Amino acid sequence: MSASNFPDTIRAIQYTGVGGPEVIKLNSVPFPKPGPNEMLIKVLYGGVNFLDINFRRGIYPLPAIPWTAGWEAAGVLESLPSDPEILSDPEFKARQFKVGQIVASVAPVAFAEYITQPWIKVLPVPDGIGPKLAAATSLQGTTALTLVEEAYNAKQDDYCLVHSAAGGLGLLFCQLLSARGVHVIGSVSTKEKAELAKANGAEYTINYKEEDLVKRVKEITNGEGVHGIYDGLGKAAWQDNLEMVRRKGTIVNFGNTTGVIPPFSILDLKAKNIHLVRPDSSQYMVTPREIREYNSLLWKTVKSGELKAVISKEYPFTPEGVGEAQEDQASGRSLGKLVIRIAN
Ligand SMILES: NC(=O)c1ccc[n+]([C@@H]2O[C@H](COP(=O)([O-])OP(=O)(O)OC[C@H]3O[C@@H](n4cnc5c(N)ncnc54)[C@H](OP(=O)(O)O)[C@@H]3O)[C@@H](O)[C@H]2O)c1
Known part of the structure; x- marks a missing residue:
């Protein structure tokens, strides 16, 4: 035209x-x-x-x-x-x-x-x-790539938790991380979502509505917790994330699906030397x-x-x-x- x-x-x-x-x-x-x-x-x-x-x-x-x-x-x-x-x-x-x-x-x-x-x-x-x-x-593809490359660069044999694993971004994290040889644990709310996350690379799925998420993550990781958490939920996941991340692990909070993480004490990170990143993919x-x-x-x-x-x-x-x-x-x-x- x-x-x-x-x-x-x-x-x-x-x-x-x-x-x-x-x-x-x-x-x-x-x-x-x-x-x-x-x-x-x-x-x-x-x-x-x-x-x-x-x-x-x-x-x-x-x-x-x-x-x-x-x-x-x-x-x-x-x-x-x-x-x-x-x-x-x-x-x-x-x-x-x-x-x-x-x-x-x-x-x-x-x-x-x-x-x-x-x-x-x-x-x-x-x-x-x-x-x-x-x-x-x-948008979601470049977000998944930048966060996996730069916010927490997960390595082969790491255990990583992906919240909302059957969501748009969640499935891309499952795909990218599993291709790197990461043990992906996907949290989901339904059986259908669990199946979809598994079909896209999640090795484990946890239905957080039926199971105790923190307990299951600890079981899967022999009590140590995960190396990395990819979290778009924010507020509702914050306290659990502190428990599920292992010593020297990284929490990547990239979204506020359930609300913005409320103010917290920076001393909360010191018990396990936790790395905390709050990225916006556009800044990469x-x-x-x-x-x-x-x-x-x-x-x-x-x-x-x-x-x-x-x-x-x-x-x-x-x-x-x-x-x-x-x-x-x-x-x-x-x-x-x-x-x-x-x-x-
Ligand atoms: N920082 C960045 O650069 C960046 C870029 C893109 C997206 N994001 C953020 O990443 C997150 C995921 O984005 P997306 O587009 O892929 O969304 P999405 O994950 O497809 O959709 C939201 C999912 O969150 C879960 N959820 C849990 N609690 C919820 C609640 N109270 N209300 C609604 N959903 C709830 C649901 O999965 P379950 O049923 O399994 O719980 C739902 O399917 C969003 O917070 C988004 O803003 C950030």
Whole structure:
């Protein structure tokens, strides 16, 4: 489509305030005009993330109201940046962008028919992966990779606990860690989730609704506890994590699914010389090079089959569709990854 053929307005899924799914609306907004460092993308699929719920609920502040939902998108690249300095930047050239190709981005305002994104946030998607899988993998895939590489670099024969092991991110942790020869213990709430976590690399699963999680982890690890804990739950898991981690072990808390960890005494870490990390994956991928390298690793692991997003449901591009997807995730009903189909 030439620039003159673009519409004056597009549809976007927006939060019209902080609250429940009722604040999600489909609004008509002006066609986004790319700045000199930005690219225009026709969005085909959006990935659903707990992050979206945190913004809607006001746990992370909305930058403006109304605010376009979504943090993960894949679609067709419609234009390159116009700034000549960017076009000659070696990092820009290294990505080998071509107008018309499928690209993915992890950045705010993803759930709209067209979006503009700073070029450093946009990555070409290799042939054979497609927009649906790209939208399902970009954010959680790079999160799993950065956290396993840099927050706690688990080694062969380590024992690691993955909370919410059948969630979007949880399954990717199970896959990556088991491929490294780690003994993965997955905590889950149902039998179906236990089976899914096992099929994706968990050696042990513990249904925390039926079993004593701390006791079972201690049994599995001969009383020593685990080397690493990958925890997106936050508040509800904090005290148990202190008990389940072994001496010199690492707790990686990367999410607040059950609330932010309340204030605690730093002396709590001293009894076992515990390492505590609270990472945001985007802070491992700040420079254009860091973003490109982690995404190259992402596509390599996706192509090799080491990382495989399990997409359990696709929802329509409507306020009801996005609301239902978020409620399925917020209630713990969802398995693996959810996506929104934004256009054909
Ligand atoms: N720091 C970062 O860079 C980063 C990046 C991406 C995601 N995250 C965070 O990582 C976490 C996981 O994200 P995700 O998108 O993959 O979500 P998810 O794990 O697919 O969904 C949440 C899961 O959490 C479990 N859960 C336990 N208690 C819950 C409760 N009270 N309410 C809702 N769910 C509960 C449920 O599994 P069970 O039924 O098995 O308990 C549920 O399926 C989120 O906290 C997210 O914000 C952080």
